[in-house]
Amino acid sequence: MGLLDLFKGKFVDPTWAGVHAGGDIITTRLDAVVRWGRKSSIWPMPFGTACCAIEFMAFTGSHYDVARFGSEVLRFSPRQADLMFVAGTIPDKLAPILKTIYDQMPEPKWVLSMGVCACSGGFYRSYHVMQGIDEIIPVDVYVPGCPPSPEGLLAGIMKIQEKIQRSQQAKAPQGQHRLGVPGDGAIDRRARRGFWSKDDAEREQKGLPPRGVLALRVLPDEPESGSHHG
């Protein structure tokens, strides 16, 4: 697949791009090209702490082969990375370190929270476990599961690619207000439920699906020539 085909209608919104002179010249916006390049060569930094890190290894291994998404260049230095995988439980003792590592990443940066422990504390409702990393850092994509299957993680990275393409980034820690609340969930579970139902209603008015429903964009099929059906 040539570069031209990539641009034609598939990866870039066709309203931006024009194809001229019989397909030899592409005109598009510079930032669209930059984003396209950025999303196709993510350098992830794995902040692997627990069980999810093992599944993350399977995700980068030969079978699931994340190289197909251009994200195989794992960087263990945050200064060289633009996507952080937080894979595993983050206890309170580790929280300031996670924050430091996040701060060391250069902009623009994205965070994928892998597994329920990173998303919400998981089934560790206890005295030493952070109830979701969004208490201290902004999270772009949550991938639940204990651990999530590698397929789920691939879907997560495609979501990140979509966000990069649209230039979206989570800016503030979503759960800042509940930093340090007891881990049993008794205090904020009801508040959280209220928040989500309000949010769902607002989105429904706008004609949007509820958040959390996996809405990956399905790429349009190649125009059928009809011959291969024969």
Add this chain to the structure above:
Amino acid sequence: MASTLEAPAAPSGATSPAVRVLGERLGQQMRGATEFRGDLAISVERSAWVEAARTLRDHPELDFKLFLDLCGVDYLDKDERLDRFEVVLHAYSVSKKHHVRLKTTLPENDPTLDTLCGVYKGANWFEREAWDLYGLVFQRHPNLTRILTHDDFVGHPMRKDYPTAKRHVLRKPKEWLLKVPESSERMIVNIGPSHPAMHGTFRIQALMDGETIRDAEAEIGYMHRNFEKMAEARTYWQIIPYTDRLNYCSSFMNGHGWALAVEKLLGVPAPPRAEAIRVILSEFSRIIDHFVAVSTNVVDLGAITPFFVVFRAREEVYELLEACCGARLTVSYVRIGGLAQDVPDDFEARCRRVMASIRDVTAQAEVLLTRNPIFANRFRDIGVLSAEDALDYGWVGPCLRGSGVAYDIRKDHPYSGYEQYDFDVPIGTVGDCYDRYLVRIEEIYQSLRIIEQALAKLPKGPVITDDKRVALPPKSEVYSNIEALMNHFKLVYEGILPPRGEVYGYTEGANGELGYYIVSDGQKTPWRLKVRPPCFNIYQAYPEMIKGGLLADAVAIIGGLNVVAGELDR
């Protein structure tokens, strides 16, 4: 004196040599001995604590050289107890093949006890843990500081009056674990907790003199997620998923060990087919655990090819587990008294395919590594630990065998029918990283032998016990007759109700003896559950091992120890 939690003394306990020797040595200071489910427990006065431990260790007839575990127990408001806390020591004798549990009690207003650091090197971190979690003070301990929780933590969380979920936020991590000596040119290098060589979340600081490590200090607790505290509020079934996440490189084996420990407490064995399947899947888990240990170890040294090679077979083992129970990594496949469900019809064929693939990739990895001079030079004579030190620290599993001690629970105390299978226990001669590597590789082949034999005589029959106090009745009966429905309801509602008593269940995990010390007060949740994590003892020796070596060797050593954060910090 006798507490309601303890089982009445059985006559067999009195005949044990440990009881006789301690009785002669301590006289009135020995309070008594009990035996429950074959576990010998001896209570002593707190003034005789160190003396008793030293006698157990040094007396030629007892020879309890292998330190296993030390933990606190809180008996808050437990009826008829005079003292609130109890300290429990577990030890084992490799030569005499017997276990012992030594106990003493501490009052709430004065929870102090003399340290055992002078008796067992391994006691150091365990006593720090007991201080951290229970607030027990060990006098003359060299460094009695918090180990699992963070510095801003207030209180001792495992005490029964500490709420399970009360958190404390840490604003600033501890910056220095070591001090540079005055007027010295030495430098401190910090590695971890977020560092690729640290395999998770360990932290080590080394005082460097050029390239040589002069002093080192480790910090752990970055993965302390409170398994033991939460287990006190979970039923025996509900604990199964938590055990999966202890050593997540070989999840199945943790559940296997847990089921055996509870079955020991209940006195309910699993049917033979379940035991055989447990053995097969445990051995597969051991193999993939060794794959991770070996391959990530060499990734740290710059060789990434073996990782890709062995992970191919690892993936196939995952697929096998997925076919059996629906999950890849965290399987939750065992149940108390058996397994969740039977294996698929093509189980045997699948196993054989996976075995062929394991043989293939192990041979390939061996070609890449075993006689590779670069690899051998990085590993030979690095991180040597003598057999005496290994026992003193409480090393077990491949690391202990690498140091030349032929102790394998599968051989010495067979469980789940390991006595039927013919296999060898490889041991090292030097005790260096290379020996530990060779032991792991050989164990992969031995595990394949066990699987082969277990498959050949895989018995037919049910996979879970029909004991109605333990196992849920089959769904078809629940829907068709009232007794089964009531039985189901009562079991779900009331849980498994074990007898009162204490057991120590132990199995050969992939990186050593995985023990569960269960204190049951007859309720549906354990009163106290202490995991005896192999990694805790192993990692404790690590700072000592790297002193005097090069920094690059420290990286080679840690991978070969195969320390897993989930189990280390629980």
